[in-house]
Amino acid sequence: MPARVHAILVVRPDGRTPAAHHLRRTLAALAEQSQPLDALTIVTCGEDSGVTEVARSSTAESVIAAPAGTSYAAATAMATLRLTGDAVWLLAQDTAPEPEALARLVGALELAPSVAFVAPKLVRWADRTEIVSLGVSMTGFGRSVGLADDELDQGQHDAQEDVLGSDVRGILVRADAWRTLSGIDRGLSGADEGLDLGVRARLAGSRVLLAPTALIAVSGDGVAGLPAPLTPARRRRRGFASRRAQLHRWLSYAPAFAVPLHWLSILPIAVWRTLLQIVRKQPGLVGPEWGAAAVGLVSLGAVARTRRGIRSSRSAPWSLISPLRVSAREMRERLDDDADATAAPRRGELKFFIGGGAWLVLGAAVVSVAAFPALTAWSVLGGGALQPLSTSLGQLWSNALYGLRTVGLESIGPADPFSSLLAVIGSLSPAEPSRALVVLWLLALPLAALGGWFAATRVTDRPLLRIAGGVVWALAPTLLVALTAGRPAAVMLHLLLPWLFYAGSVARRSWVAAGAASLLLVAVLACAPSLAPALALIWVGMVVLVLSMRAGRGLSHLIWLIIPSALLAAPLVWYQVRAGNVWGLLADPGAVWAGPQVAADAAGRALLAAGFPTADLAGWVGFVPGLPTWWVPLLAAPVALLALVAPLTQRWASGIALLVIAALGIATAFGAVGFAVVFTQSQAVAIWPGTGLSLAWLGALGGALAALDAGLAPRMAAVRSLATVVVLLAVVVLSVPALTATARHADVLTNGPVSTLPAYVAAEGKDDPEVGTIVLTPQNEGGVSARVVWGGSETLDGQATMLTTRITASAQDEQVAMLAADLVTSAAEDVVAELAENGLSFVLLAPSGEPETDNARAFRLAAATALDQRSGLDAVGETAKGELWRVTQEVQARPAEPKAAHDLGRGLALAQLVAVGIALLLAVPTAASRRQARRTSRVVGPYWQEGR
Known part of the structure; x- marks a missing residue:
């Protein structure tokens, strides 16, 4: 006689149509079963008129109303009180069985009296050729492992029978086993319920079988089992439930003596797993990880009940479980056997060597040594805004912290983020930190060429255009002027901007790019705070595009982009806001130098629009005595004209975006040249406009490359090559005076001084x-x-804009003024x-x-x-x-830094270090992130279909 089956169907309305729709389909599927149900009990968790109407119009023997927060385990426990028959079938609103499913489950259950429950093959609701779940096991550390999840159903697992557990949805459980095991463990929070039931059944001397021919379609509403990871909220819910269930099973299955040790290790393991989640590019799971750890710490009562239940029903040793676990070797094989690993890549080879990139960098290095030969023998670089760095790494990093400043009588306050960047650079030469700046100056041209080449890979795949991008960026007037005029912040900014473009343009795609871009943004803003408004507008535009055109996909990546910068700038922002000097936040970092730059008039702004930050036209004025220079700005015209053409090509979206970047850079330069927020020696000094021009040069160069890449038909390749050569020749001619300035003694660079003091x-x-x-x-x-x-000595890393931008005299300023007056x-x-x-x-x-x-x-x-x-x-x-x-008198020690300031500085440093550490972990690529990158185009926005 066939077993009498009592089905328990749990429904959780969510206020949306799918709940009632899924319930109708499930009830229709139950009505079509070749072996009819003997009884059906429906449990509705929450109120919904549509769901209630569908449930009451069904053939269910009863409909139980439960609160909305009732878990699946609790709902089935309510229905157990009405249980009749030989077996209980666990269903949910989104489990629609095939007509033969119940008959095949009953057949498998009747053939093996030692079996506690039989599990079906779960398939996709909309595509029954894809397996959702067919058996579940676990590793030696308790991690659950789906044995066939997300595989294409080709019958490859249909011969498998014995398993450790399964997904809870659709299982057919013997009624006596259901009562003996006390149903589903309520401490699991909705995950691993079928696995835990299988473990307890095995310990009770029973078996768990698969019935692969019994198919049940599931949608993943999350009523039973884990929700489908379709949204960030569902992914977080899955993460919390899975980790919570793992911790609960970990404590419940452990020997009694090990439970306290396991409990004490929950928080340390949470810290370790947090780092792993970040490395795996899953920062969204960090919150669920800590939430699960917190619940696990206080849920000892649930653990105690589970352990009592296991003791009362157990009749077999734990060693019976071991053969059914997944071994470490099997896990490695599963991780290596990635279905996406063989997916056809959309990304071609980088071709850095065979495409000319390596030769470009080598050539730029030769040009750099020829242009600055004396630097090869210098240990300290001076002139302009250059100063030596601190002589020890300890002082370098101390100057990067909140606390006593190395200038001023008793000045206490935040360091500029630029000091942290200098500390990183100086640490590359720990014995002589100042030499690191000399090396940076020598490597500036090859590094700029390298950055320009890589930035060009986001715009074009053509080797010639990539080389042109590297050459034009390396020979940009803004970089050459900064090199010959001794402006370290401007040089570093120019070297960093193309990498920010390279990573930031694809930050929405992956956490690796977002992590790298967030670090680069920190460095860029540290070098040029005046770019903050322009970069903020670009960021807002990216967010709007992601929300409007990508349905918010990648939004969390963009939000993370600004978090490290906000944390590193927060102390200085707070200080300047409290001082009533918000404009001081735009000040150029480092030593204040009133060097040559264009005037804040119509003629000066015309030069800025042409890309020249100084009135000498990048050295052309006076280069050849008596030679007119009206034609020099025309050398920048080819790049500008091509950038203006870019929005008219097939790459119009990229062209518009790059043109906007160029316009924001020009606007920044226009505003900076007439805006003074710092002073030196009784002289107000305007913000250096070259940083804005570097941003404008980046946008214009990108637009020019886009126009050359897509603006000409394939048959006009010769025209493309000719236009590229014209651009290159113009930029090379433009760079001649700056590259020969050192040989002509027309620059301000000097050998030293080692100290600015005697x-x-x-x-x-x-x-x-x-x-x-x-x-x-x-x-x-x-x-x-x-x-x-x-x-x-005064040092470059010891400078602080909190002092150079102050608008009112402090008590220490007044004291220094009185000392000076009294001395003279x-x-x-x-x-x-x-x-x-x-x-x-x-x-x-x-x-x-x-x-x-x-x-x-x-x-x-x-x-x-x-x-x-x-x-x-x-x-x-x-x-x-x-x-x-x-x-000659006995000199007292300098007043010590107050303890409160010391503690505040260390606390801020710790918070900033954590943010930078997270960004570094995110930026480290993994095998999975590399596979994902290969499936996307390296070029951003090709013909508007990028990311399709």
């Missing part, structure tokens, strides 16, 4: 950063500038004692700016006389840096 002070301050010097500089307009320097006034008393009390050991009377005016000369002579007559000061003598005096 050698006597540098020697004492080399190993003692607490040596203080007050530097007095007579001003040509009258008066004196005073500043305090700690250690053996013979009537003042006890000023030397005050110097000693504040930790100042030296007084330096520096020369004024050239040419020295009569007012400055008179002030310098009077100040020197007053200092010579001051008791307690010992004249060291005339030096290359000015006249030096030493304090």
